[in-house]
Amino acid sequence: MSSINQYIELYKENVEAVCGNSAGALNSARRSALEALDGASLPEKGDEDYEVTSLEDVFAPDYGVNVNRIDLGANPAEAFRCDVPNMSTCMYFLFNDAFHPGKNAANSLPEGVIIKSLKDAAAENADLVDEYYGRIASPDCKQTALNTLLAQDGIFVYVPDGVVMEKPIQLVNILNSGTPLMVNRRMLIVIGNNACARMLVCDHTQNCGVDYLNSQVVEIYAGENAVFDYYDIEDSSTGTNRVSSFYVRQQSGANLMIDGITLMNGFTRNNYVVDLAGSGTELHLYGMAMANGRRHIDNHTVVRHAAKGGRTDELFKYVLDENSVGSFSGLIQVCPGAEKTEAYQSNKNICASEGARMYSKPQLIIDCDDVKCSHGSSTGQLDQQALFYMRQRGIPEHEARLMLMQAFMNDVIAGVRMEALKDRLRHLVESRFAGNNSASCRSCSSTCHKQ
Amino acid sequence: MKEQKDKSKKDESIIKDATGGDYKYGFVTDIDTHVIPVGLNEDVVRYISRTKGEPEWLLDFRLKAFRHWQTLAMPRWAHLDIPEIDYQSISYYAAPKTKPSPGSMDDVDPELRRTFDKLGIPLEEQMRLSGVAVDAVMDSVSVKTTYRDRLAELGVIFCSISEAVKDYPDLVKKYLGTVVSYRDNFFAALNSAVFSDGSFVYIPKGVRCPMELSTYFRINAANTGQFERTLIVADDDAYVSYLEGCTAPMRDENQLHAAIVEIIVEDRAEVKYSTVQNWYPGDKDGNGGIYNFVTKRGLCRGDFSKLSWTQVETGSAITWKYPSCVLQGDNSIGEFYSVAVTNNHQQADTGTKMIHIGKNSRSTIVSKGISAGFSQNSYRGAVKIAKNATGCRNFTQCDSLLLSDTCGAHTFPYIDVQNESSIVEHEATTSKINEDQLFYCNQRGIPTEDAVGLIVNGYAKEVMSKLPMEFAVEAQKLLQISLEGSVG
Numbered sequence: 019m020s021s022i023n024q025y026i027e028l029y030k031e032n033v034e035a036v037c038g039n040s041a042g043a044l045n046s047a048r049r050s051a052l053e054a055l056d057g058a059s060l061p062e063k064g065d066e067d068y069e070v071t072s073l074e075d076v077f078a079p080d081y082g083v084n085v086n087r088i089d090l091g092a093n094p095a096e097a098f099r100c101d102v103p104n105m106s107t108c109m110y111f112l113f114n115d116a117f118h119p120g121k122n123a124a125n126s127l128p129e130g131v132i133i134k135s136l137k138d139a140a141a142e143n144a145d146l147v148d149e150y151y152g153r154i155a156s157p158d159c160k161q162t163a164l165n166t167l168l169a170q171d172g173i174f175v176y177v178p179d180g181v182v183m184e185k186p187i188q189l190v191n192i193l194n195s196g197t198p199l200m201v202n203r204r205m206l207i208v209i210g211n212n213a214c215a216r217m218l219v220c221d222h223t224q225n226c227g228v229d230y231l232n233s234q235v236v237e238i239y240a241g242e243n244a245v246f247d248y249y250d251i252e253d254s255s256t257g258t259n260r261v262s263s264f265y266v267r268q269q270s271g272a273n274l275m276i277d278g279i280t281l282m283n284g285f286t287r288n289n290y291v292v293d294l295a296g297s298g299t300e301l302h303l304y305g306m307a308m309a310n311g312r313r314h315i316d317n318h319t320v321v322r323h324a325a326k327g328g329r330t331d332e333l334f335k336y337v338l339d340e341n342s343v344g345s346f347s348g349l350i351q352v353c354p355g356a357e358k359t360e361a362y363q364s365n366k367n368i369c370a371s372e373g374a375r376m377y378s379k380p381q382l383i384i385d386c387d388d389v390k391c392s393h394g395s396s397t398g399q400l401d402q403q404a405l406f407y408m409r410q411r412g413i414p415e416h417e418a419r420l421m422l423m424q425a426f427m428n429d430v431i432a433g434v435r436m437e438a439l440k441d442r443l444r445h446l447v448e449s450r451f452a453g454n455n456s457a458s459c460r461s462c463s464s465t466c467h468k469q
Numbered sequence: 470m471k472e473q474k475d476k477s478k479k480d481e482s483i484i485k486d487a488t489g490g491d492y493k494y495g496f497v498t499d500i501d502t503h504v505i506p507v508g509l510n511e512d513v514v515r516y517i518s519r520t521k522g523e524p525e526w527l528l529d530f531r532l533k534a535f536r537h538w539q540t541l542a543m544p545r546w547a548h549l550d551i552p553e554i555d556y557q558s559i560s561y562y563a564a565p566k567t568k569p570s571p572g573s574m575d576d577v578d579p580e581l582r583r584t585f586d587k588l589g590i591p592l593e594e595q596m597r598l599s600g601v602a603v604d605a606v607m608d609s610v611s612v613k614t615t616y617r618d619r620l621a622e623l624g625v626i627f628c629s630i631s632e633a634v635k636d637y638p639d640l641v642k643k644y645l646g647t648v649v650s651y652r653d654n655f656f657a658a659l660n661s662a663v664f665s666d667g668s669f670v671y672i673p674k675g676v677r678c679p680m681e682l683s684t685y686f687r688i689n690a691a692n693t694g695q696f697e698r699t700l701i702v703a704d705d706d707a708y709v710s711y712l713e714g715c716t717a718p719m720r721d722e723n724q725l726h727a728a729i730v731e732i733i734v735e736d737r738a739e740v741k742y743s744t745v746q747n748w749y750p751g752d753k754d755g756n757g758g759i760y761n762f763v764t765k766r767g768l769c770r771g772d773f774s775k776l777s778w779t780q781v782e783t784g785s786a787i788t789w790k791y792p793s794c795v796l797q798g799d800n801s802i803g804e805f806y807s808v809a810v811t812n813n814h815q816q817a818d819t820g821t822k823m824i825h826i827g828k829n830s831r832s833t834i835v836s837k838g839i840s841a842g843f844s845q846n847s848y849r850g851a852v853k854i855a856k857n858a859t860g861c862r863n864f865t866q867c868d869s870l871l872l873s874d875t876c877g878a879h880t881f882p883y884i885d886v887q888n889e890s891s892i893v894e895h896e897a898t899t900s901k902i903n904e905d906q907l908f909y910c911n912q913r914g915i916p917t918e919d920a921v922g923l924i925v926n927g928y929a930k931e932v933m934s935k936l937p938m939e940f941a942v943e944a945q946k947l948l949q950i951s952l953e954g955s956v957g
Contacts, residue, residue, distance in 0.1 A: 066546070069883070357874070369889040378884040383548070384899050387871035391899040395884055398892035 020059035021078040022164060026052070028083060029167055035085040040170040042140030043151040044204070051166035054157035061160070070345045070377045071287055071316045073161060076259050081200035081231050083168060084114065105438035107188035107218065108133070114193060115171050115203040128183060132176040136204055139174035146176060150208055154265040154293065155235050162263050165202050165235040172204035175217070179210035179241065186216040186247075186436065193232060193258060194224040200231040207248075211241035211269070216436065218249045226255035229284075234262040240272035242296065247275040247435050251446075252283050256311065259285040270296030270325070275435055279443070280307040280315050281450050290319040297325040305334040306430040308450050309342035316345040323356040330361040335430050337423050337451075338367065338374035347379040350393070354385045363393035368400060368426060370419075400426075423451050504563040504693060509556055511535060514662050517562050521631050521665070524638060527645075534651035534661030541655045547789055547818040548847040548879055552723075554760070559725055561663040563693040616680070625709075626671040627682055630698055633669035640671055644702055648731040648768045648795070656727040656762040656789075660696045664729070667697035672707035672738070681937055683712040686728075694725040701731070703738035705771065710741040712940055715748050715784070721757045723786060728763045736771030736798070741779070743936050744792075745944050748784035750951075755814025755843070758786025765792035769801035769827070777804040778821065779935045781944040783951040786815060791849065793822035796830035796858075803832040806932040808944075810951045811844030811876070820850035820867075820881075825858040825891070834865040837929050839948075841872035847879040854891045861891035869899040870928060872921065922949045 037045045060077055061068040109120030117135035140147045157163045209215055240246050280286050307315040321330050336344040350361045367376045380393040400422045408418035427447050434440045514535050518528040620627050633641050651661035668684045703709055734740050751758025767776040778792040794803030805821040823832035840846040848867045869878035880897045902924055910920035933941050
């Protein structure tokens with residue numbers, strides 16, 4: 019029996035609590051999600067695009083779901099400060115899936131920009147949320163349908179046409195619970211025509227002794243000529259299972275940067291589904307994953323070029339140590355009529371120890387002739403000659419390896435379009451490779467990692 | 470002077486051949502053929518086995534395969550649009566009414582001989598000059614294996630598989646189904662149940678086969694399927710180069726071809742397997758043509774063994790084919806070179822699997838896809854490095870060339886690396902023909918169509934150069950014919 023059933027039962031038993039603590043579009047989407055889940059099961063190991071990943075197993079344990087919205091902790095905005103030096107941001111928090119604005123966050127927003135709880139937005143900005151919510155998140159993807167069924171809150175970001183946000187939006191996601199918890203987080207981001215925004219999202223876990231299942235769906239709409247950067251840094255715990263799906267639609271001329279970084283995790287599956295619907299779009303899709311122990315990182319991307327003149331630059335890099343498992347399956351699809359498409363996909367991996375395993379599947383489907391597409395994948399080790407060279411010059415082996423691994427990750431970091439964040443990431447990657455397993459992003463004065 | 474004249478005459482004829490355009494092997498030979506009624510059930514399997522006078526163990530093998538096949542569903546994972554196939558409307562056995570194993574050329578039906586002459590397969594004297602031993606398989610039965618006596622002196626066995634079952638039952642029993650089990654896939658199960666003939670090659674220890682061995686497959690009868698089975702065994706230190714060619718008449722209905730090729734390569738042995746696949750691809754509107762669903766796999770069992778696949782795929786309405794190497798021996802080598810051309814409404818989903826089990830095993834994959842017209846051409850390849858297969862190396866390159874805006878070129882590589890000391894690389898590019906190159910040729914008076922031929926041949930050269938000489942010329946011509954009418 020599929021592990022979905024326990025969640026369907028839970029929903030049916032608590033339908034009033036689920037809907038009562040949510041609003042508008044979130045509630046009206048549940049019925050079709052329930053239909054999509056009828057008799058369905060989650061992907062298992064060996065299924066296409068899930069070659070080494072079983073979501074059935076991830077969803078199988080008996081997690082609690084906080085349908086009654088009981089406050090599980092103090093206001094995180096008061097307790098935490100997640101800083102990137104030299105970067106001033108508008109900060110918000112999702113505590114499990116409950117929205118909290120940071121201090122003074124609302125004051126610094128340009129006119130017309132809405133950043134608020136998705137539940138509140140569904141009630142107060144119903145027309146906007148109705149227009150966009152659940153439109154691109156595919157119910158064929160069962161984990162997405164499950165999220166739609168159970169999601170009660172999250173964040174809503176709306177940047178109106180023509181507005182340029184100087185300050186990046188920073189969202190800190192915190193998981194905290196005394197008992198195993200499933201969180202259904204939902205994010206809806208709408209960037210209007212000619213608007214410009216940047217968003218930095220980081221995932222943290224407190225109370226690391228507890229297992230979490232973080233099911234997350236992010237929908238991003240980028241209007242014509244919009245420019246949007248989305249940096250997603252996962253820095254959670256060994257007991258955290260993250261199943262995340264990004265759905266993105268870009269209109270003509272939109273320029274997007276999506277960067278998914280997994281520094282620390284337990285199990286991670288990220289789906290990135292990008293629809294380049296308009297002509298002349300540009301997409302930079304980057305990913306970086308570092309794993310050791312028995313961690314599992316699986317990134318799956320689908321980029322669909324539906325119109326002329328789109329450009330995609332995709333790069334995913336993995337460093338796998340000990341008994342970790344990495345997987346990358348990426349597809350670039352060029353539809354008939356999408357001429358002058360340029361799409362490049364690259365996946366490079368280092369297996370640093372005997373037990374590490376990498377699975378890679380870079381794919382192209384091209385139904386149009388006037389295109390330039392390429393993909394490449396390589397899996398290997400650190401360059402032994404470079405290592406030898408460095409040791410010969412008195413650099414200890416451990417340090418030399420560290421330097422090479424950092425250098426390996428450097429081109430993903432170089433793609434970041436915020437200088438302050440680049441420096442920060444370099445530092446984080448360095449400390450991660452230096453064996454700093456328990457804390458990485460928190461050399462800042464926050465206390466996220468100390469609990 | 471005279472030589473020059475001859476040469477230019479020869480060139481002219483090549484050009485004439487090359488621009489002939491249509492499928493030239495599409496004739497039907499009017500020979501007396503024994504065809505059993507359509508349909509598939511246990512009785513048919515028993516009938517085939519009985520007709521061929523097979524021993525009990527082989528019948529058991531067939532029946533097991535048939536029963537397993539009944540539990541399977543047709544695979545749908547490939548990027549192919551395969552219409553429903555009614556397996557009960559196919560005849561599973563058709564044989565020319567000639568004596569199964571003719572002693573001399575005189576015993577062969579003259580009409581049959583003319584067919585193979587027409588195909589350019591000289592079964593007779595000229596064969597001796599070109600030094601290629603040929604096994605010709607018409608519909609379901611091997612009609613003539615040439616050159617057998619000379620090979621026998623060296624201990625090389627080259628005969629039809631039905632003869633091998635009779636004459637060398639121990640060898641066949643030892644190796645049959647060890648590389649491609651009847652449980653492997655839908656078409657492998659079907660073939661194992663109803664295979665009618667094919668070639669058997671055994672190269673004994675230390676023997677380098679002095680000539681190229683070749684099998685020519687021909688479907689002739691209507692409403693029949695062809696299910697041949699090839700088994701090649703290269704014992705320690707042996708070497709053989711094997712060629713395979715195929716053609717079929719032009720018919721409006723689709724015909725099924727589901728073959729199995731199994732190759733076993735022992736210590737330090739080497740097998741080179743080359744295919745020029747030119748089954749009838751259907752007409753310009755996609756009517757008719759062969760469904761080519763083939764399972765080919767080699768087992769590099771010995772240390773330092775080597776298996777090399779080279780294929781030129783120009784025919785068939787639908788191709789589903791992944792010649793693979795299981796690199797079990799330490800330091801074994803697998804190679805795969807492929808050119809796949811699809812035009813009009815052809816579809817191809819082809820590639821390879823390299824399974825690295827032995828330490829320090831190496832593999833190379835070079836795949837060139839060319840799509841034109843409304844065709845769909847996919848490369849699908851798997852490279853797997855097992856946990857204990859340390860020090861392995863794989864390099865894959867697959868390029869696609871698109872010649873029209875209505876065709877598709879797709880790449881589906883699956884890469885699974887389970888240890889730290891192996892290196893796997895994959896590269897792929899897709900683009901259309903470079904307009905600067907075309908312009909350059911046009912400028913020098915080369916018409917666009919010829920220029921495309923020139924560029925495509927250059928593009929495919931890396932693979933063509935791996936083919937044995939006789940095949941390379943034919944393949945080059947084929948390439949041109951297949952792309953005829955695809956430009957402008």
